[in-house]
Amino acid sequence: MMNQTIETMLAHHSVRKFKDKPLSREQIQWIVKSAQAASTSSYIQAYSIIGVTDPEKKRKLAELAGNQTYVAENGHFFVFCADLYRHELIGKKENSDVKDTIESTEKFMVALIDAALAAQNAAVAAESMGMGICYIGGIRNNLPEVQKVLKTPQRVVPLFGMAVGYPDQDTDVKPRLPFEHIYHENEYEQDLEAYEGQLDEYNKEISKYYNQRTNGARSDTWTGQMGKMLSNKTRMYMKDFVQGKGFDLK
Amino acid sequence: MMNQTIETMLAHHSVRKFKDKPLSREQIQWIVKSAQAASTSSYIQAYSIIGVTDPEKKRKLAELAGNQTYVAENGHFFVFCADLYRHELIGKKENSDVKDTIESTEKFMVALIDAALAAQNAAVAAESMGMGICYIGGIRNNLPEVQKVLKTPQRVVPLFGMAVGYPDQDTDVKPRLPFEHIYHENEYEQDLEAYEGQLDEYNKEISKYYNQRTNGARSDTWTGQMGKMLSNKTRMYMKDFVQGKGFDLK
Structure with missing residues (x-):
């Protein structure tokens, strides 16, 4: 049942x-096409992807993300954005009153989920071609500056970056929370003692993991x-920023 | 370069x-383990998955999602939740003041993105095993009732369901927005005419697509x-609901 994917x-x-x-044009296209093939809520396609190749822009983004060198040094750098800009244009084009809807918390959630589904397909596509990836949440340290670099309009919020390229390091797979802690059957775990016990068990595993990797x-x-x-x-400015961009207002 | 994945x-x-x-226990495990292997922001793992097998609960969820029969009739039904409940417990356990952070818009976004990345890995895992899937945003029609069915605690918001199983229908791949409309290089498209032209071009494609499928x-x-x-x-109650669950407050 286990397969290559x-x-x-x-x-x-x-x-x-x-x-x-650097990634070839063809590789970038496979990655973006895979991203686009992900499910999208009611066909809304509420996201955009910006590929950054300009060295000066990459350097600036690396600095804004907290001096993460791999934001500048990689095979390609993608930024995934929640995007309802095109839907605002559609409102005018179709003479349809879309304001309340695109400013709703519901559609903010839809745009975030859409962008993340697309991004994860992009990540899997890159990894399936033998590349490595790293999500860069660090761009959310300073979105006002990031949006200047990327010239994103109103109704667009850059959410995270993704550095992609051929790995030049070996990294371990990090152990995840116990299966039974993440996965519940029929209802959320009601036994608090069991639930907290799983965290204790996980703590032991993680502690051992770090111990072994760092020789104690x-x-x-x-x-x-x-x-x-x-x-x-951190990033406590986010609510104001997001609302300033026209999301999550009602 | 194109590969099976x-x-x-x-x-x-x-x-x-x-x-x-129905899916076997082993199949469910591969799907959930694939979900867990997705990236997670700063290792936070801010999501949970609830597998629903109880026929009465499935029937109720199908009804709440707008009478979508495939919510009840499938091989397995998953619900993906944004989850900072365990992190609130961690605050107590570690004697750490986490309240402002877990109530922030930033961490609301992190939980949504984490859950969506996990879900998309689950979708790809299921499809790689020859199954089909459908995301069910319809559960957001009535989250107060959904949370009663799933008994989710405070700091948990069910985001969407996912019906999984062996396909009993043929469906077409739906054409996505033009590549150059979704993917920008170095900065967001500044040429409004070109941008709107892409929408017109896409409209023609979609119109043709429906026309062919429906014999006009x-x-x-x-x-x-x-x-x-x-x-x-629709779903304009979402802001109040989400904030009532302790998310997106500051």
């Missing part, structure tokens, strides 16, 4: 160092990592 | 009629469809 997906790990070999220098748990990360109030 | 993705079309053959009974354009759909103010 599932094998590719299960082998996923983020790649942060790429060989200096690191042994943090997953809940420890998360507790630390979530106490940092 | 890309071929699978390019052949995607929604399937809305399934054979009466239908010839609507894409912008016509969208204009109509977006003039319907």
Whole structure:
């Protein structure tokens, strides 16, 4: 039952160092066409993809994403955007009042989900061709500046980047939460003790994973990592930004 | 360069009629493990998957999703949820103040994107095994009732369902927006005339597509469809619902 496609997906790990070999036009097309083939809510296609090749723009994006060199140095850099700009134009073209709908939280969710489904197909396409990828949420550190670089109009929010290229490093597959913690049957897990026990079990696994990789220098748990990360109030400007772009208003 | 995985993705079309053959435990596991292998923002894993097998629950969900029979009749039914419930527990466990962060628009976006990336891997896994899938956004018609069926706690929002199974119908691949309309290079398309011209070109293609499929009974354009759909103010309760569940508040 296991096949090449599932094998590719299960082998996923983020790649942060790429060989200096740009993707061909044909490779970019397969990736984007795969992205476009993903499901889209009611055919709405509420996203856009910007491929960045200009070295100066890549350098600037790398800096904005928190000095991540692999944003500039890769085979190709994609930015996935939630996009209801074309739908606003459609409103005028079709003489249809679309304002309330495209400004709704529902359609904000639709645009995010559409963009993410497309992106994951792009990731799988790239990996199936022997490349590595890394999602770059870091562009959300400073979207006002990112939108200047990419010249995105109103009703468009850049969501994340994706660095793609031929891997120049070996990385491990990182263990995920226990199957039974992510996957529930018929209803959400109601037994809090069992649920928290799964987190403890996972902590042991993660702690061992870091320990082995670092010869004992690191042994943090997953809940420890998360507790630390979530106490940092980062990107708290997002609500204002998103609403300023005309999303998630009603 | 084209390979089996890309071929699978390019052949995607929604399937809305399934054979009466439930998925095996092993098949469900491959699908969920593929989902879990997708990238996750800063390792946060902010989603859950609920597999629904109980016939009464499936019937109820089918009704809530607008009487879509394939929600009840399929090989397996998954519901993908944005989930920061475990992260709230982590806050207590690690004595860490996570409230502002998990209530932020940024983390709402992260949870949606995480869930969608996982879902798309699940879709590709199922299709790679010869099954068909259909995303069910219809569960968002009535999330207050859906959450009663699935008993989801605070900090969890069911986003969409996914019906999976062996296809019992032939469906066509639906043409997507022109490549150059979705994919921009270095910056968003600044030439409005070219951009709108692409929509006109696409309209002709879609109109022809419907015409051929229906022997001339239908010839609507894409912008016509969208204009109509977006003039319907549906699911306008979403903002209140999502905020009531503790997301997207600040």
